[in-house]
Amino acid sequence: EIVLTQSPGTLSLSPGERATLSCRASQSVSSSYLAWYQHKPGQAPRLLIYGASSRATGIPDRFSGSGSGTEFTLTISRLEPEDFAVYYCQLYGSSLFTFGPGTKVDIK
Amino acid sequence: EVQLVESGGGLIQPGGSLRLSCAASGFIVSSSYMTWVRQAPGKGLEWVSVIYSGGYTFYADSVKGRFTISRDNSKNTVFLQMNSLRADDSAVYYCARVGGTSLAFDYWGLGTLVTVSS
Numbered sequence: 001e002i003v004l005t006q007s008p009g010t011l012s013l014s015p016g017e018r019a020t021l022s023c024r025a026s027q028s029v030s031s032s033y034l035a036w037y038q039h040k041p042g043q044a045p046r047l048l049i050y051g052a053s054s055r056a057t058g059i060p061d062r063f064s065g066s067g068s069g070t071e072f073t074l075t076i077s078r079l080e081p082e083d084f085a086v087y088y089c090q091l092y093g094s095s096l097f098t099f100g101p102g103t104k105v106d107i108k
Numbered sequence: 109e110v111q112l113v114e115s116g117g118g119l120i121q122p123g124g125s126l127r128l129s130c131a132a133s134g135f136i137v138s139s140s141y142m143t144w145v146r147q148a149p150g151k152g153l154e155w156v157s158v159i160y161s162g163g164y165t166f167y168a169d170s171v172k173g174r175f176t177i178s179r180d181n182s183k184n185t186v187f188l189q190m191n192s193l194r195a196d197d198s199a200v201y202y203c204a205r206v207g208g209t210s211l212a213f214d215y216w217g218l219g220t221l222v223t224v225s226s
Contacts, residue, residue, distance in 0.1 A: 035212035037153070044202065044219065045145075045153065050212035088153050092211040095166045097143065097155040 002026050002093055004100035012108040019076040021103045023089030028069045033092035036065055036074045039102075040085045048087075049074060079105070110134035110215045112203050117220030120193055128188040128220055130203030138181040141206035143213060144188050146199035146222075154199075157188065158206065171197075193224045 003026040013019055023034070031052035039045040047056040049065035052072055062077040076083055084107050089100040116128040130142070144156040157167045157177040165177050176189040186203060200219040207214030 032209075033211050035210070037213070039153065044216035045204075045213070046216070047207075047212050047214050050207070050210035050214075054210070056212070056214065086152075090153075090155075090212070095158075095164075096168070097158065097211075099145075099153045099155060102152040 002029060002091060002098060004089055004091055004098055006087075006089060006100040006103045008103060009101075010104045010106060012106055013079055014108045015079050015081055017079050019074075019079055019083070019105055021074040021076075021087055021105075023067075023072040023074070023100050025070045025072075025091065029091055029093060031068045031072070034065075034067070034072050035090045037088045037090060038083075038085045039088065045088070076105075110205070112205065112215055112217035114201065114203050114217045114220040117201065117222045119223045119225065121226050122194060122224055124193050124224070125189070125191045126193065126222060128190065128201055128203075128222070130186040130188075130217060132184050132186070132203075132205070135205065137179050137184045137186055141211070142177075142179065142186045143204050143206050144177065144186075145202045145204060145213070145216075146197075147202070147219075148196070148199040151199075156201070159186065190222070193222075195224050198222060198224045 007022045034052040036049040037045045053065045086102045111133045143158040159177045174192045179186045202219045203217045204213035205215040
């Protein structure tokens, strides 16, 4: 079973700053099946990135994904007020899905 | 426009059963992979179950043997039958569509709250 870990647990930043979120897999995985989601309280989660680096429909280009093997990164180039939320990486493998524990991006 | 609307949540005693529904519009459920994800209070997202277009089903270890995912093609609806419910099953349950070749969850519902308590 592949385990995803995310770091940091919480990232305290100011609007306009750059956010770099990490997702690490316990073993090498296919980047084709690595996704990132944004989740705000009381809302449905929103798909941001699929295939490790492809932006989903309607996602602003300040969001970008990269990585391969066991190390993946979500970068928000300049934080907007609406970007403060929890971010999850997620992986498909062997017919099952798994989420990382999440990184909370909050306002400094 | 793609929409997913969950229903069926509520307060249930430990050991009880509940059936959640996810009504889809804007696409055909039987041609898609559909999944359930939950979020317990104060916790992160946890994948629960998936049903593939061919009908194959898979479950997280935490619910295997207790939960059953199914669909009604005539109603374009996906279900999650939850039996032998425990306090740690309390969560908001989300239904989502698994999109194309990426197998990412591209559309989500707003969720339905399940509370297991005596």
